[in-house]
Amino acid sequence: MWIEDRLMDTQERIGYRLMDLYDTNGYNRYRMSKFEEYDLYSRNRDFLLSENVITFTDTNGRLMAMKPDVTLSIVKNMKDAGRDIRKLYYYEHVYRAADETEGFREQTQVGLECMGQISAACISGVLTLAARSLQLCSEHSVLEISHLGILKTVTDELSGEHPEIKTSLLHCVSEKNTHGITDICREAGIEAGKEETLQRLIGLYGSPEKVLEELHVFPESAKLKEMISELEHAVSGIRSAQEQLNRHIIIDFSATEDLRYYNGIAFKGFIEGIPESVLSGGQYDGLMRRMGRKDQAIGFAVFLNRLERLREGESHA
Amino acid sequence: MLNIALPKGRLGEQVYGLFARAGFECPAVLENSRKLIFENAETGVRYFWVKPSDVAIYVARGAADIGVAGKDILLEYRPDVYELLDLKLGKCRMAVAGPAGFTDRKEQTLRVATKFSRIAREYYAGQGRDIDIIHLNGSIEIAPILGLTDVIVDIVETGKTLKENHLEVLETIVPISARLIANKSGFKFKTDAIQRLTNGLRKEVDGN
Numbered sequence: 135m136w137i138e139d140r141l142m143d144t145q146e147r148i149g150y151r152l153m154d155l156y157d158t159n160g161y162n163r164y165r166m167s168k169f170e171e172y173d174l175y176s177r178n179r180d181f182l183l184s185e186n187v188i189t190f191t192d193t194n195g196r197l198m199a200m201k202p203d204v205t206l207s208i209v210k211n212m213k214d215a216g217r218d219i220r221k222l223y224y225y226e227h228v229y230r231a232a233d234e235t236e237g238f239r240e241q242t243q244v245g246l247e248c249m250g251q252i253s254a255a256c257i258s259g260v261l262t263l264a265a266r267s268l269q270l271c272s273e274h275s276v277l278e279i280s281h282l283g284i285l286k287t288v289t290d291e292l293s294g295e296h297p298e299i300k301t302s303l304l305h306c307v308s309e310k311n312t313h314g315i316t317d318i319c320r321e322a323g324i325e326a327g328k329e330e331t332l333q334r335l336i337g338l339y340g341s342p343e344k345v346l347e348e349l350h351v352f353p354e355s356a357k358l359k360e361m362i363s364e365l366e367h368a369v370s371g372i373r374s375a376q377e378q379l380n381r382h383i384i385i386d387f388s389a390t391e392d393l394r395y396y397n398g399i400a401f402k403g404f405i406e407g408i409p410e411s412v413l414s415g416g417q418y419d420g421l422m423r424r425m426g427r428k429d430q431a432i433g434f435a436v437f438l439n440r441l442e443r444l445r446e447g448e449s450h451a
Numbered sequence: 452m453l454n455i456a457l458p459k460g461r462l463g464e465q466v467y468g469l470f471a472r473a474g475f476e477c478p479a480v481l482e483n484s485r486k487l488i489f490e491n492a493e494t495g496v497r498y499f500w501v502k503p504s505d506v507a508i509y510v511a512r513g514a515a516d517i518g519v520a521g522k523d524i525l526l527e528y529r530p531d532v533y534e535l536l537d538l539k540l541g542k543c544r545m546a547v548a549g550p551a552g553f554t555d556r557k558e559q560t561l562r563v564a565t566k567f568s569r570i571a572r573e574y575y576a577g578q579g580r581d582i583d584i585i586h587l588n589g590s591i592e593i594a595p596i597l598g599l600t601d602v603i604v605d606i607v608e609t610g611k612t613l614k615e616n617h618l619e620v621l622e623t624i625v626p627i628s629a630r631l632i633a634n635k636s637g638f639k640f641k642t643d644a645i646q647r648l649t650n651g652l653r654k655e656v657d658g659n
Contacts, residue, residue: 276639276640309534310533313537404639404640406639407513408513408636409636410531
C-alpha cells in the first residue's frame with residue numbers, strides 16, 4: 135500500500151524516509167517497549183540527556199519508567215555480536231524534561247546503532263549515513279566531526295589527575311571558550327602557556343582538508359598520530375562513499391560528549407535555520423563496558439521534533 | 452545578514468562602539484528613536500536592543516546569531532551557546548555580602564537571598580555548606596537588614612550600595628564581565644562573518 139505524502143506531517147515524512155535509508159543500507163528495525171525498569175536509568179543517570187524520568191509502579195510492584203532514551207535499552211537487550219557486526223535502526227518516542235520549568239515532552243527519534251568489532255570502514259559507513267540523513271532533511275546542512283581521543287589526550291595533559299579541572303576544561307571546549315581555559319589554568323596554578331595546545335585545538339575549524347593539515351603540526355606523539363590518522367580515515371571514507379557530501383563536513387573539536395561513555399569519533403548535525411543540533415552521535419565503547427558488554431558500538435539519533443519547523447519545500451523527503 | 456542582540460542600556464552602547472570599530476557599523480543604532488531593530492545592508496548586520504537578561508535566550512533560540520551577555524547570566528541560565536570572547540566591559544564580581552563583621556555560624560543552615568539561585572547553590576555545594584535559598588527579584592540588600600536572610604549573593608560593582616546599607620563583601624565568587632556569545636547552529640552557516648567579527652573585536656579588546 136502506498137501512503138501519500140500529504141497524509142503525513144514533516145516529521146513523519148522525514149522519519150519514514152530515514153528508515154528507508156537505513157533499511158536499504160543493511161540495518162534491521164529494532165522495536166522496543168515504551169517502558170523499562172527505572173533501575174536502568176538510575177544506574178546510568180549521566181548518560182541521559184536529561185535526568186528527569188517519568189516513573190510509575192507497575193501492577194507487579196516494580197518501579198518502571200517511560201523510556202527517556204533508546205540506546206540504553208538496545209545495549210541492555212542485545213547480546214554481544216562477537217566477530218559479527220550488528221546493525222539496527224529504530225523509530226521511537228522518548229519522554230524527557232529539558233529542565234524543571236519546561237515539563238515533560240514526548241520526543242520522536244530515528245536512529246541507528248552499529249555493534250560488534252567496529253572497523254574504520256564501519257565508522258565511515260555510520261558517518262556517511264549521518265551526513266546523508268541530514269541531506270535528506272535539507273541541502274543546507276553540516277555534519278561536524280570531532281575525535282574525543284585527541285581531545286582527551288590534550289586535556290589530560292593539562293588537567294593531570296584532577297577530574298574537576300578536566301570537567302571545567304571540557305565545558306569550555308564545548309563553548310569554544312578559550313579565555314575560560316586560561317582562567318581555569320591560572321586558578322589551578324598551571325604554568326602559563328601550557329594551555330595553548332588545547333586552545334589551538336578548539337580554534338581549528340573548517341573543512342577536513344584544512345583542519346587535518348593543521349593537525350599534523352601539533353605536538354607529536356605516537357598516540358596522537360594514530361588518532362589523527364583514525365580521524366583522517368573516517369572522513370576520507372565519507373568522501374569515497376559520496377564525493378558531494380564532503381562540502382557538508384567540518385571538523386570541530388568543540389563537538390564533545392561525556393568521556394566516561396564516549397570515545398573516538400563524535401559528531402553532531404545542524405541544519406540552517408534550526409537553532410539546535412538535529413543529529414547527535416558517536417562511538418560509545420565506555421557505555422558498553424559499563425553495561426558489561428564486550429562489543430564496541432557507534433550510533434546516532436535524529437531528533438525529529440526539532441525538524442518540525444523545517445521550511446516548507448526545503449525537505450528533500 | 453548577521454543578527455546581533457545587544458543589551459539595552461549604557462553597556463550596550465559601549466558594546467556597539469566596539470562592534471562599529473571592528474567594521475560592523477550601523478549608525479542608525481545610536482539614533483534617538485523608539486525603534487528596536489536596525490539594519491545596515493552594506494556591512495551585512497541587523498542589530499536589535501533587548502533586555503540584558505534576555506540576550507542569551509535570543510541567541511540560544513537562534514533569533515540572534517550573536518549577542519553580548521554578562522557572565523552572571525551565562526552562569527545562572529547555562530544557555531547552550533558558544534562563548535567566543537571576553538569583551539572586558541561591564542566588569543564587576545559575583546559576591547557573598549552580609550552585615551559588616553558577619554561570621555558564619557556553621558551549626559545553622561545559612562539563609563541566602565539572591566537573584567542567582569543556581570550560582571549560589573553551586574558555590575555553597577562546593578563547600579559542602581547547607582543553605583536555604585530565598586529567591587528575590589530586586590532590592591536584595593534589604594534581606595539581611597530585615598533579618599530575612601543572613602547573607603546575599605549578588606553582583607557588586609563599586610560596593611557603594613552595600614556600604615550605604617551597612618553591608619560588606621564577605622567572599623568573591625567569580626569575576627563578571629560582558630561576553631560575546633554565538634548560536635551553535637548559526638556559527639556553522641555564517642562562519643566567515645562571525646569569525647571576522649570575533650577577530651575584529653579581539654583586536655579592539657586587546658588594544659584597550
